[in-house]
Amino acid sequence: MRTVIVGASAAGMAAAEAIRKRDPITEIVMLSNETHPPYYRPLIPYLIYKEKTGEDILRQARLTPSNLDLRLGVRATRLDPKNHTLTLGHDEILSYDHLLIATGASPIRPDISGLDGPGVFYLRTWADAEEVARAAKDAKYAVILGAGRIGMKSAFALRHLGIEVIVVELLERIVPQQLDVASAAIFAQAVAEAGIRTILGQTLKAVNHEGKRVTSVTLDDGSNLKADLVIVGVGVRPNLELAVSGGLHVYKGLLVDEHLRTSDTHIFAAGDVVETKDVVSGGSIVSGIWTNAADMGRIAGDNLAGGNSTYEGAFSLLNAMELGGLPVVSVGDIEALPGDGIEVFTELRGQTYRKLVFDGDRLIGLILVGQIERAGIYQTLIREKANVSGLRRELLGPRFHYGHYILSKPVLTDQYVKAG
Amino acid sequence: MKRIFVQPDLCTACKTCEMQCAIEHSQARNIFASPSEKPHPMNRVFVEAADGRKIPIFCRHCEDAPCVAACISGAMFRDPKTDAVMCDWSRCIGCWTCVMVCPYGVIGRQLELGKAVKCDLCPERESPACVASCPTKALQYEEVEGFSKNKRREFASAVAGG
Numbered sequence: 001m002r003t004v005i006v007g008a009s010a011a012g013m014a015a016a017e018a019i020r021k022r023d024p025i026t027e028i029v030m031l032s033n034e035t036h037p038p039y040y041r042p043l044i045p046y047l048i049y050k051e052k053t054g055e056d057i058l059r060q061a062r063l064t065p066s067n068l069d070l071r072l073g074v075r076a077t078r079l080d081p082k083n084h085t086l087t088l089g090h091d092e093i094l095s096y097d098h099l100l101i102a103t104g105a106s107p108i109r110p111d112i113s114g115l116d117g118p119g120v121f122y123l124r125t126w127a128d129a130e131e132v133a134r135a136a137k138d139a140k141y142a143v144i145l146g147a148g149r150i151g152m153k154s155a156f157a158l159r160h161l162g163i164e165v166i167v168v169e170l171l172e173r174i175v176p177q178q179l180d181v182a183s184a185a186i187f188a189q190a191v192a193e194a195g196i197r198t199i200l201g202q203t204l205k206a207v208n209h210e211g212k213r214v215t216s217v218t219l220d221d222g223s224n225l226k227a228d229l230v231i232v233g234v235g236v237r238p239n240l241e242l243a244v245s246g247g248l249h250v251y252k253g254l255l256v257d258e259h260l261r262t263s264d265t266h267i268f269a270a271g272d273v274v275e276t277k278d279v280v281s282g283g284s285i286v287s288g289i290w291t292n293a294a295d296m297g298r299i300a301g302d303n304l305a306g307g308n309s310t311y312e313g314a315f316s317l318l319n320a321m322e323l324g325g326l327p328v329v330s331v332g333d334i335e336a337l338p339g340d341g342i343e344v345f346t347e348l349r350g351q352t353y354r355k356l357v358f359d360g361d362r363l364i365g366l367i368l369v370g371q372i373e374r375a376g377i378y379q380t381l382i383r384e385k386a387n388v389s390g391l392r393r394e395l396l397g398p399r400f401h402y403g404h405y406i407l408s409k410p411v412l413t414d415q416y417v418k419a420g
Numbered sequence: 421m422k423r424i425f426v427q428p429d430l431c432t433a434c435k436t437c438e439m440q441c442a443i444e445h446s447q448a449r450n451i452f453a454s455p456s457e458k459p460h461p462m463n464r465v466f467v468e469a470a471d472g473r474k475i476p477i478f479c480r481h482c483e484d485a486p487c488v489a490a491c492i493s494g495a496m497f498r499d500p501k502t503d504a505v506m507c508d509w510s511r512c513i514g515c516w517t518c519v520m521v522c523p524y525g526v527i528g529r530q531l532e533l534g535k536a537v538k539c540d541l542c543p544e545r546e547s548p549a550c551v552a553s554c555p556t557k558a559l560q561y562e563e564v565e566g567f568s569k570n571k572r573r574e575f576a577s578a579v580a581g582g
Contacts, residue, residue, distance in 0.1 A: 014489065042492040043513065056511075062497050291490040291517065298489060320520040327529070329520045372516055374525030376486070394470075402477045402524050403468030417426055419480060 001026050003304055004086060004094060006076045006242060007102030008032035009041055010290050011271025011297035015100050016065040018301025026305070028068055029094065031086075035073040036126040038064065042290055044129040045150075048136060048157035054126070076103075079246030081264045086242075098266055098304050101243055101254060102297065105236035105272035105288050110145075114207030119214030120230045123150050132231065139163050139228035143217045145204055147174040150233035152323055155196045158231075166197045166225055168217075174198060178319050178330040182346065183353050183369050190324030204230075236288045238273040251275055253286035258310050260300040268304055270296035279313035279383060280332045280364050287314040317365075318379070320372070326351060329375040332365040332382045333357055345396055356396065361389040377402055421503045423564045424541075424551055426476055430558035431467065433474040437550035437559060438463040444542055444549035459532035464539040465550045466526065476559060478550070479526045479539035481505045487518035487527060487538075495536070504541040512536050 003019060005012045008030050016028055032038065038059040046052035078087035079099075086094045107122035109115065121132045132154070136142070142158045144151045147169035155165045167174070173184035174191060191198060199219070206218040207230055216224045238253040249255045249263040253275030260268050260276075271293035278285045287293075292314040302309040320329045336342045336357050343358040350370075356378075357365030362385055366378045377400065381388055388395060394404040406412040439451075446454035446461035454461050465478040481498075485505045488496040495511035496518055498504070507518075507527075514534030518527045528537040542548040551561040 040493050042515070046513075057493075060494055060497075060511075062500075063494050290492050291521065294489045298484070318520070320516040322514055322516065322534070327514075327516050329516065331520065372519055373528065375516075375520045376518075376522035376527070377525040379520055380523040401466065401468045401470075402526075403473075403475045404470045407470040407473050407475060413428065413475070416475070417428060 001097045002095065003028050003098045003100065004096040005030045005100045005102060006086070007100075007104055007271065007273075008034075008038045008070065008072075009102070009104055009271070010293035011102035011104075011300070012100065013038060013059065013064070014294045014297025015102065015268075015270055015301030015304065016068055018298045018307075019305040020065040020067070022302065022305035022307060025067070028065070029096075030068055030070045031074045031076055031088070032070070032072050033075040034125055034127065037072065038070070039126055041125075044123060044126055045153040045157045047126070047129040048133050048154065049160040050133070051160075057126070076242050077245070079242050079248070079267075081246045081248070081267060084266065096266075099268070100300055100304060101248075101262070101267060101269040101273060102271045102293075102300075103239040103242055103273045104293075105238050105286075107232065108235045108237050110203075110232070110234055112145075112204050112206065114209060115204075115230075115232065117207060117209045117214070118212045119209070119228065120207055120232065122232050123154055124236070132229070135229045136161055136163060141226040142166070142229050142231065143168060143204075143225055143227040144231045144233065146233035146235070147171075147198060147200075148177060148233055148235065149175060149319070149321060151231070152191070154231045154233065155191070156194060156323070159194055159196050164197075164226075165195075166199060167191075168199045168202055168204060168219065168225075170201070170203045172200050174200075175323070178317065178321075178334075179328070180334055180355060180367060182348055183328065183355070183367050186351050186353060186369055187323055187326060187328070190326050194324050236272065238275075238286055240273065243269070243273070252284065256311075259303050259308070260296060260311050261303065268300040270300040274314075276311065277313035278316050280315065282313075285314060285316050287316060289315065289318050291315075291318050312383075315383070320375070326370060327372045328367065328369045329372045329379075330367050331375070331379045332363075333359075334365045334367050336365060354398070358388075358392075361387045363388050363395065371398060374401055377405065381405075421564050422541075422561050423481070424478060424548060425560045425562055427558050427560070428473065428475045430556045431474045431476060432556055432558075433467050433469055434555065435467050436553050436555060437465050437476055438467055440549040440553035441465050441539075444545070445537075445540075459530055462528055462530060462537050464526065464528065464537060476550070477524060477526060479505065480524060481539075481541070482523075486521040486523065490517050490521045492517055499543070502541055502543055504543070505538070506540050507536045507538055509533070509535045 039057045043057040076086045144167045254269045299309045299311045345356045347354045352370035355367040441463040442461040512535045547561045551559040
């Protein structure tokens with residue numbers, strides 16, 4: 001029996017681990033189109049200002065499943081589900097009994113004049129980060145398109161190197177996927193204090209070159225900003241090429257059932273490539289979130305090895321980070337407006353902010369800034385769609401703890417006591 | 421494999437476990453010297469109360485630990501010897517993803533260092549400091565034999581499902 005996993009990041013690795021848990025000997029071939037050994041993708045911004053070396057971001061042996069036939073720098077170019085084969089590169093054929101597609105996602109490349117030229121970077125891979133680090137050596141001015149997580153992390157990294165950084169964002173606030181207006185305002189202050197300029201409500205019209213060098217960018221309103229390098233971070237799109245080549249059903253992403261099985265019985269999928277259900281709203285989403293990918297990998301891996309695990313769905317928002325020395329956790333639906341059963345509770349004290357969104361008896365959204373302790377209990381209540389009607393008062397307070405939850409139900413206390 | 425068991429009815433919320441936990445994880449390991457240390461020693465067990473009842477809350481070292489699965493830097497791992505879930509500070513970047521996913525809310529933040537702080541079952545001791553110091557024996561450190569791994573998994577989903 002040979003299981004082939006295409007992709008060696010969060011989903012692929014979690015799947016291999018889950019397979020190994022059930023079956024210590026079955027053959028697992030893992031393909032990565034990157035030449036670097038498996039690493040922690042979210043850490044690549046640290047490579048820009050050399051706070052971390054390549055060694056520091058590698059996946060260590062203790063977190064790598066044993067007995068893995070890992071093949072680096074190999075791209076699976078074609079899928080033939082009928083014959084159970086993959087084409088690697090131009091002509092090598094690899095057969096499989098079971099296949100996991102965990103091909104991930106790639107940066108969206110917006111249609112902006114000059115964006116294809118030299119000096120413009122996307123930060124997705126280890127190799128990308130190395131290129132940015134090289135370009136940053138001679139740079140004085142940098143423009144970053146997109147004030148999302150990647151954009152802001154890049155901004156801080158480049159600022160660290162003494163570069164003048166301007167972040168351009170189409171929406172009216174920074175990290176718009178993860179922050180609402182009030183919390184974005186808190187972070188905007190931290191960003192400004194770090195010496196990073198932000199221009200909101202605008203995008204780039206053009207990136208201007210002189211020979212092989214970027215010299216400036218032109219904004220929507222026609223104004224020009226000096227730039228020696230440009231980083232684009234406006235989101236990702238799933239890598240569907242392999243799935244499409246095999247005729248698997250795709251829509252916004254690779255379509256799967258509740259066991260993460262694709263339209264072919266022998267092929268599963270996990271991670272950023274998958275189109276799945278939003279665990280909060282029930283709607284259809286393609287998520288680019290590490291934690292979701294690891295979760296999907298674990299379920300798909302278990303099923304690949306003969307298990308019967310069900311995937312309950314992904315969070316459209318499930319992110320923690322620290323930016324400019326301030327921590328934030330954002331989970332679920334943070335944008336729902338009051339009315340129609342929705343209640344929104346907010347509390348702002350200096351740099352501490354709490355937002356809880358309720359839909360009837362359920363908690364559906366959370367933002368915590370500054371004080372993020374015990375955020376995981378809220379996250380679990382959201383994920384499990386728990387009825388929190390009896391806990392409303394405690395949830396709203398800053399000291400909500402697990403004791404509130406289990407002491408409210410004798411059966412839970414009993415289980416906690418017995419579980420050890 | 422040993423785990424910490426709780427008998428809530430015996431807990432008087434004296435918080436000796438919290439204090440001894442912090443001292444055990446300090447440099448001086450001394451009740452007089454430890455409190456003034458930098459970085460500030462932190463406890464990993466939390467005595468909580470609700471409706472007049474008390475219960476110590478601590479890390480369950482979950483079988484499919486969400487903190488290990490979610491960690492974006494490879495800091496969280498399971499120690500093969502003790503089966504305890506540990507945080508490797510040389511890897512931790514203080515992104516707080518573990519804080520966001522821990523269903524028990526027992527991962528803390530060491531603010532001075534920007535590192536996640538959690539129960540390690542006191543690997544250098546025979547019995548964790550919280551258990552050894554509990555004056556009413558509300559905490560006990562025992563083999564889990566009676567509780568199969570399946571049982572623990574059932575528990576986790578039952579709690580989460582409420």
